[in-house]
Amino acid sequence: MIRSGICEAAIVASVNLCLNPFIIHLFLRLGVLSADGYCKPYDEEGAGYMRSDAAVVVYLQKARYARRIYATYVYGKANCDGFKEKGITFPSFDMQKILLEEFYEECGISPLKLSYMEAHTTGTLAGDATELQAIDEALCAKRDFPLLLGTVKSNIGHSEPVSGHCQIAKVLTAMETGIIPPTIHFKRPRKDMTAIIEGRVKIVTEPTELKGDYIGVSAFGFGGINCYILLKSNPKIKVNNGADDNLPRLVAISGRTEEGVKIILDDNDLRY
Template sequence: MNLEPMIYQLQQELGFCSPRGISAVLDESADGFVKGEAVCCVLLQRRKSAHRVYAKVLSARVGTDGNKKFGIFHPSSETQEELMTASYKEANIDPLDITYFESHGTGTKVGDPQEMKAIYNAYCRAPGRINPLPVGALKSNMGHAESSSGVAAIIKVLIAYENECIPPNLNCKQLKQELLQYFPPLLAINQKYPYKPG
């Protein structure tokens, strides 16, 4: 729990938070993220001990945007791409077999373009993808839950798997101009998207 108001004030003053209070991930109107709250957990078990299997963990890695060129809060598409590529190589997965990508997608002016560039380079350009790659963004639905946002996104994916439907990214009406070069093959989900997990 983060109960220190100075953190929120600093994020607002630095322009991270949407002054409108609208999370518009990937949209032309995106002007920052919206704070969200989540209390969640995922139970990991060995497959043979599990009563029900929702998904299987093939690779887990942590990245850092160290060695910054453009400032401490500017994300790096290059380091994100390196992490994505290392993850699927470690798990021995063909990137063309990936049929859905749940993004970090904050709705910030700099973050979304950097992340979409990394996803495009790692999963589309390098392997030569032709088929669409749907991209989800939980933060468009509930805001940025800070340190619990990753686990919340995993839960969203598991629910989407179970219901064979990916919920739409809210407030994504018109793609940000600088993202158009990646869409397609990336596909922004604007309405309920039928999905058969593979």
């Protein structure tokens, strides 16, 4: 709509709140939640995810109007695999591979330019191997160096309808800092993670320097929807004029406990 001139800008927001324990119980009975409460993508101990809260907002506008640019939206594409006898939670390798192949053919960007890919991976037995195989066959065949891969769900759990926005937030963080945040809880790959075992894909498990401009974001959903977008980092060096301009700054404070947040808020350096 922005590109066609229907609107000048868009605020895109999503929220997920885990307020009803009955819904969590349903997901547990469905077999997609981990027994220990941790999300361990690609790891041999991984067997599900934990649901999580999230609220994320993205602001989109044409570059020529933007006073601040974190990344450029290059291209996006989606498809759906339709009816499956196994059920709506099972992904389709064929449709995921087709999506990735068609995506890079249509956008005119070589997948060899990918610096990193933020995968949907949730830690489930069915989903992780399918997505990894599709990525391997569609994007890694002509690479002579490993594709860096990771997922924010290892850090914050699966926020479901907000998970794609969380992935974008992580990618923008990597672009702004120049460091890819690590995927945690990964120690040993499962036996069906062939691309990792054979070295065509490397999971980012330590803070890693981001080299290059392009990052892909892969996201799926119940019912067979597959989505993929490509973002390009803004190479312009940001200039911060400091605190002398008297402009207010938004500071987000977060912690696992109320006590932890209070310690940060009481820090004199932060307060003044």
